[in-house]
Amino acid sequence: MxxxxxxxxxxxxxxxxxxxxxxxxxxxxxxxxxxxxxxxxxxxxxxxxxxxxxxxxxxxxxxxxxxxxxxxxxxxxxxxxxxxxxxxxxxxxxxxxxxxxxxxxxxxxxxxxxxxxxxxxxxxxxxxxxxxxxxxxxxxxxxxxxxNVPEPLSLERIALIDLEHANTRWGLALTADEIDYLRTRYTELNRVPSDVELMMFAQANSEHCRHKIFNATWTINDKEQQHSLFQMIKHTHQHTPQYTLSAYADNAAVIEGHPTARYRPDPITGEYRHEAVLPGAFQIKVETHNHPTAIAPFPGASTGAGGEIRDEGATGRGGKPKAGLSGFSVSHLRIPTLPHPWETPRALNPRMASALDIMLEGPLGSAAFNNEFGRPNLLGYFRSFELSASKTLTRAYDKPIMLAGGLGAIDRIHIKKLRLQPGDVIIVLGGPAMLIGLGGGAASSVTSGTSTEALDFASVQRDNPEMQRRCQEVIDHCVALGTNNPIRSFHDVGAGGLSNAIPELLHDSEVGGVIDLAKIPSDDPSLSPLELWCNESQERYVLGISAAHLQAFAAICTRERCPFAAVGVATATEQLIVGYGVTLPAALHVTEQQTPQRANHTETSPTPNTLPPSVREAFAIDLPMDVLFGKAPKMHRNTAHPPPPHWPTLDSTQLDLHHAGLRVLAHPTVAAKNFLVTIGDRSIGGLTAREQMIGPWQLPLADCAITLAGFGTYAGEAFAIGERAPLALLNSAAAARMAVGEAITNLCAAPVESLSMVKLSANWMAAAEHPGEDALLYDAVKAIGIELCPALDISIPVGKDSLSMQSRWQADGATHTCISPVSLVISAFTPVADARRQLTPLLHHQTNSELWLIALDGGKQRLGGSVLAQVHADSAALPTFGGECPDLDTPETLRAFFALMNDARNAGLLLAYHDRSDGGAFAALCEMAFASHLGLDITCDNRTEHLFPHLFNEELGAIVQVADEHRTAFTDLVEQHGLTAYTQRIAHPTTAPSIRIMHNDQCLAQWTWETLFDAWWSVTHAMQRLRDNPECADEEREIARTFTAPGLKPTLSFDPAVDVAMPFIATGIRPTVAILREQGINGHIEMALCFERAGFHCVDIHMNDLITGRVHLDEFVGLAACGGFSYGDVLGAGRGWATSILERTALRDQFAAFFTRTDRFALGVCNGCQMLSQLKSMIPGAEHWPRFVRNRSEQFEARTALLEVIQSPSIFLSGMAGSRLPVAVAHGEGYAMFDTPADQAAAHVALRYINGHGQAATHYPLNPNGSPNGITGLTTTDGRITILMPHPERTPRTINLSWSPNEWGEDTPWLRLFRNARAWVG
Incomplete structure (x- = not known):
């Protein structure tokens, strides 16, 4: 060593x-x-x-x-x-x-x-x-x-009398009925189980994997219930099956989308192409990863995001993840530098990460996986909640909710998996096995704190998103083959590892299988058979393909450097055999040099009947499939409702309005979420149409997210979250209805065509073993599954449950318990026809307008469970959380609201939109003012005793901005929809830097804009100071809180409507550009599209193509090095990619020759920029270039920044000098570090970050990476080779920018960059 x-x-x-x-x-x-x-x-x-x-x-x-x-x-x-x-x-x-x-x-x-x-x-x-x-x-x-490598543990056989001991020893979480079932089945088989079989059975039949509670029968209050929980969820789909193409049958649900044309490289030639317009479809999935995040927040949240991404990729015969969402519910943060009076001290569980640590590390993990894989995260929620019920019982989220979800694109011909046939090859695709996440399925199904610390560690996982990126490239290639897709069926590897995934793959096709443990890729020679088969090493899939396609599949994997192994075959007999002594067909022994012959599986496929008993006795697994998937004992729940809660009710008449407003805005659930948003890439893929950030001042206040179905359409998909879990402590059914209602009011910011086109994912959390909580869960499921969703014609085709949301520990001589409320997180998805018709909370800067509140509570203004009550919980022995619970009383009111919003949008009456939620109308109005840098005069009704309920109730509703000239048309529409009694004017914008509460021309309270903003920003500032560079946190707060800050102020020095490439495109000649990528690169599709739009012929080139000599750089007039995370950026961004060139003599010479030719050009963006900067020694005229190192904030920065084009020799920026343009920025290492001051002075700078006044940006986040003088793009002496850290290739259309001037047309001025290259080629 x-x-x-x-x-x-x-x-x-x-x-x-x-x-x-x-x-x-x-x-x-x-x-x-x-x-x-x-x-x-x-x-x-x-x-x-x-x-x-x-x-x-x-x-x-x-x-x-x-x-x-x-x-x-x-x-x-x-x-x-x-x-x-x-x-x-x-x-x-x-x-x-x-x-x-x-x-x-x-x-x-x-x-x-x-x-x-x-x-x-x-x-x-x-x-x-x-x-x-x-x-x-x-x-x-x-x-x-x-x-050091320990000796592997041997296979164990467990006597049937010892099953209870094994259950405890390995944390299997088996019930007594299941142990009896196993005894019966193994007695029938006349043998004892192996440790591998027991662990496999426990994982495959864990609550996490098999949802036993959701499939159980129920008795509640001594009354038999008609439906199981899952039956009630399925009822929604039975009532409204329209627009759903696949439900409850796969890793994700699939719903109808708008027609679109895919743009991707031809799988044979690598040439990028627009395919035919076909009916569209997209898959939706939302998961939780609560237990791993509680134990180790960063890897827990990271692998949670990764697992959900795999679910999307493994849908049908292959899908492509497009955009993600995330969410966290935790207990009180207790930020040391930001104490709050309602955060009372208590004993904390030493075996779990604190809420603060979870929110410092968990979101970074989730964002890091999405960033490196290459999926934008466009939506999220965050809740901090805790109530003390007694000295030893807390209702909170010590075991957090970590939500990971998203949507993807899938070709309709690939929605349905094909059945495996006997002799089909079982493939493990992705990373090697390691001792990671062992027993995670069972560990996540038990009360946290009741297992051993060693078992907690065993369920911790690790992430490698760059490996998963490679797997996805293989899937994309297979899918692009269309009807020749070699993948017949596949599953992602998640809870239970291969022990769950391979049996599921086989069971779906009603076949058995023979698996050779020796064929499973492993990085740990010490793994026992149990550890090899059951570990949860991430970034893996299991596939079934025909043996005839094996060599072609191997070639795809080899090009992408994606590990794979043919580990076994499917058999006609439904028996699972796993061991080291099996004999597999010769066709499975494939390498890059070998071409297997088609096997005669009739003669060579092993079956249980052809294997001698002496061999079979050594197998780790030798079981009929029905032992795993047969009639294991079905759960019956006999429960009763708990006594009604008696939380004290807040007396709002005793409150101070000024202080109450500040407290509500400072609550983490209400406060600014910037610290959770800017760490995540939101522009990768080039299909983002609405992200969290809005307006020239870039605050994360959008109510929903929108993606585009393709690069040539405005049709797409919208999605939003609804979550009101704390209300379940008052009324679990009402909390569930409110979650659905909030998802819809959020989604109404998008142009949703019909409620029946909205599809929900329902994620259920509860402490099902705490007395009465399962009965409350049943009430919640019934409320939306049987009642609300059918009344709205909305279905729930997908979801997940996590029903062990409690933790227990010893402290101060007592047993402490933390139990979450019954929690439902709703994620709503729908196709949209025109993403341009979206609305945001950004107010138009016209004072001749009004803000109207549509309040769906009909004036009830219930304050129970509100943030207002929570922030005054320090004033009583028990928290003041009680009172009447907000609710969606009549579905017809929500239907009318939805119709009103659509009609008002279609009539052009709405200027801005924001839903009312946590913090009530007061918080929503303040957020609209913050986003727009406007003041507000908020008006109250005629009775001042209703002031607090009026401002701070959290009933369903929304606030819209309407121009004065459209007041009559709007109120007429309100009357037509029967909502006059629900609608009132609530505020009007002003240019004054203040927010006032007015009653009959009397000012009841007044705050400066900055005072309220400081309260709202306080959590982001404190968290950034703890997590990132504190100087950067201070600088951002100072800029963000400045009412007069100019924000993004674009100016143009050229007419973007003039297409300088058009004369050359008209010749019909399309010069060829190499769209170059290395393993881990993820920005190649949008890069190709921009060059293609400028008149180039684009070809997908992997570095392996150059290494193997399949292609040569001489074949291309241009080279585009794309963005991403080559080699995961482990040695510094772009260094791995550069090393792969510099350490190979032939490749180094090839690149040097290309750079030297004066008739060739190159563009490097982000990771490509970082890579090319390290090749400067071989690039003529680049000797003064810098290296790009860690951002000054020491954080990944995803921003929309303002750039100035500097006069330079760059052929890409010709004629653009002086322009100031917004652009997407997404990188962790963008600080331009020059070797000497002389180099900085001599370098040809092409782009720099500027502030809204046109000056070089020196402060964060206007200069997101801290580069000297804002430098972020450079070129060579002759201008042929240009490198830049920002991403113009992601924003060729104005719909791709989070904000752009209204006068800009369909395309952004950044398209000129690519057209300039075409004009230069001639």
Whole structure:
């Protein structure tokens, strides 16, 4: 093993923050330094090129001992695990020709002032590492044990009398009925089970996987219930099956979309093409990943997002994930720097991450996976909720809700899976097996805290989105083959690992299977049969394909560098055999060099009848399929409703209006969500039509998200979230109705054509084993499944449940319990015909307009469960949460509201729209004012005693802006729809920087705009200061809170309607451009489209195509290096990609020759920019270019920023100098670091970030990465090669921008960049 020392692991501000945290334990403790250390294991019999290794890793061999009195500690990946960093970097180094077996990275921390008091050492250690994902080691000798491989555990046989002990030992969560069932079945089989079979059965039949409670029969209050929970959900689809193409039959539901033409590379030639317009379809899915996020927030949330993405990809015979949503419900944040009076102290569960840690790390994990995979996250929710019911019982989200969902595109011919035939090959596609997530399906199905800490760790997962990107490229290629798609059927690998996925794949086709454990790819030779079969290593799929297609499928995988293995075959006999002693057809032994012959499966496919007993006894699994999927005991629930809640009611007459407004806006559920939004890419894919951010001042206030069905249409899909879970503590049925209602009022911001076209995903959470909570769950499901949704003609074709939402622990000599409310999160999806007709909360800057409130409560104004009550919970022994519960009393009112919004939109009467939700009308109005940098005069009704209910009730409703000239037309429409009694004028905008509450011309309360904004922004500011660079957090707050800030102010120096490429396009000649990508690149489709629109012929070129000599750069007039995360950016953004060129002599020479030719051009965007900047030594005229390193904020930044085009030689920006344009920005490493000040002065700068006054942006976030003078694009001396960090290729149409001037036409001025290239070629 070789140990190398790398660069500093922590920036100065992170080092200072870390040291400050340590000094709360030992004040005299100081951090002398923190460095990366690399551990490298060499392949046996090989020698490393150490100089190359030092160069690639930017590391050195010297590892000096610590100074006197300094103690070193090493924070390494947890012993026995492989980090995602290791997997990616090992592949990178293999590509660079380095014969390493494995590389890992850790951090060496040198500490001065280590306490001599041994009692404090554990407290210090706790601050240094996360025991769920890391190990803390004391010496380099201990570090070198990281690669030690223990002996694998043997296969175990479990006596039937010992099943209860095994159930406890492995945390199987089997019920007594299930144990009896297993005893009966194994007695019939005349043998005992293996440990592998027991674990497989537990995962496959866990509550998480089989939804036993939702399929149970029920007795409530001694009365037999007519329906199961699932039957009530299915009732909605039975009532309204229209527009649903697949429900309850796959990984996701599929619904009808608008006709569209797909744009993608031809799977044979690689040439990009527009396909024929065909009827559209899209798949929808929403998951939760609550237990893993509670244990290890970053990987838990990351793999939650990844698992849902796989569900979309594995729908039918292959889908393409398009856009995502996310959400979090946690307990009180208790931010140390932002204490709130309602956040009372209490004992916390030591086995679970705190709410603060979950919200600091979990959203980063979810965003990171989406970012690296290449899916925009366009929607979300966040709730912080906690009520103390007694000294030892809390109603809260210590076990959080972590929501991950989205929608994708699917060809209609691929919606239905095909049945596997005997002899079909079983494929595992994706990453290798590791000891990750073992028993996660069962672990997530039990009360948190009742299992052992070791089992908690066993269910922690790890993420590798770059691997999943490669898998998706394989799926995309197969799908593009159309009717020749080799995939017959497949599943993603999630809970239970292969032990759940492969049996499901076989069972769907009513076949059995024979699986060779030796064929399963593994990075851990110590895995026992149980661990190999049941681990939940992520980024894997199982597929069934015909043996005749195996070689073609292998070629696709090889090109994408996507690992795969043919691990077995389907058999006619419905028996599952898994072991090391099976014999598989020779056709399955495929390599890149071998072409398998079609096998005669009639003669060679193994079946249970052809295998001798002596061999079968050694198998890990030898079971009839019906043991897994047969008639296991069905659950019956006998329960009763709990006593009615008696929460005290808030007396609003005793409140101070001024302070109440500030408190409500500062509650995390209401407050600004910027810290959750800007970390996630929202423009990747080029099909975003509405993201969270709105207006010139870019605040995340959109009510819904919208995507486009294709690049040449305005039709698309809209989706929104509804969630009002705390109300379930008052009335679970009302909370469920409110969730559906809120999803609809949010969705009304989009041009929804019909309620029957709206499809819901319902995610149910409850502590089903807490007395009475299951009865409340039943009430909630019945309220929407049997009553509300059928009345609205809305169906629920997909959903998920998580019914162990409680945790238990010991503290202060007592047992403490935290139980969540019965929680329903509704995600609503619908096709839309024209995304341009959307509405947002952005107010038009005209004072001759009014804001109208349509309140669907009919004047009841119920305050029970409101945020107003929650923020005054400190004033009573029990929280003031009670009172009448808001509700959707009549579905007809919601129907009328929906029709009114459509008619008013169609008549052009609405200027802005915002739903009323948490914080009531007061919060909604303030948000509209914040988004628009306007003041408001809010009017109240004639009775001031109704002031607080009027402003702060959270009944369903919406606020719209109507011009004065349209008042009569609007009120006439309101009357036509029978909503006059529900509608009132509530405010009018002003240009004054204040918000006032007015009653009969009397001002009841007044705040400056900045005062309210500061309260609303306070959570984002505090969280950013804890998580990111605190200087950046302060700078953003100062800019955001400035009422007079100009925001985005575009100006043009040219006429974008003039197409400079048109004369050359008219010749019919289309020069060929290489759309270049490396593994992990995800921005190639939109890049190709922009060049194609400018008159080029585009070809998909993977780096493997150049490496293998399939194509040569000489064949192309231009080269476009695309954005993404090549090699996961493990050694720095773009460095892995650049290394793959620089360390291959032939490839390096090929690129150098291309760059030298004066009749060739190149464009590098984002990751392509970072890669090309590291090739500057071979690019003429690029010698002064910078490297691009970590953003100053040390955070991924996704923004719409304002750029100025600088006069430069760039052929791409010819004629555009002086223009100031908004553009999508999405990167983590965009800081332009020049080698010397002279280089910065001499470099040909092409683009820079500017503020709204036209000056170079020096402050965050106007300069999102902190580059000197806002530099973000450069070119060569002759202008042929240009690199830029922003993404003009994602915003060729104005619909793609989160905001643009009304006078701009269909296309943005950025299309000129690509047209200039076509004009230059001539």
């Amino acid at each position: 070789i140990v190398l020392k790398g660069a500093s692991a922590l920036s100065p501000f992170r080092l200072a923050r870390f040291e400050s945290r340590l000094q709360t334990t030992v004040p005299e403790l100081h951090i002398v330094g923190a460095w990366h250390c690399y551990l490298i294991q060499i392949k046996s019999g090989h020698t490393l090129d150490m100089s190359a290794l030092h160069r690639i890793l930017q590391a050195e061999s010297v590892s000096e001992p610590p100074q006197e009195h300094v103690v070193s500690r090493y924070v390494m990946p947890r012993l026995g695990t492989h980090s995602p960093w290791s997997s990616k970097t090992t592949e990178l180094l293999h590509g660079a020709g380095q014969p390493i077996a494995r590389i890992e990275r850790g951090t060496r921390i040198d500490l001065l002032g280590w306490s001599a008091n041994a009692a404090t050492c554990p407290a210090i250690a706790k601050q240094l590492y996360d025991p769920m994902t890391q190990s803390l080691l004391e010496s380099e000798d201990e570090v070198k044990t990281l690669f």
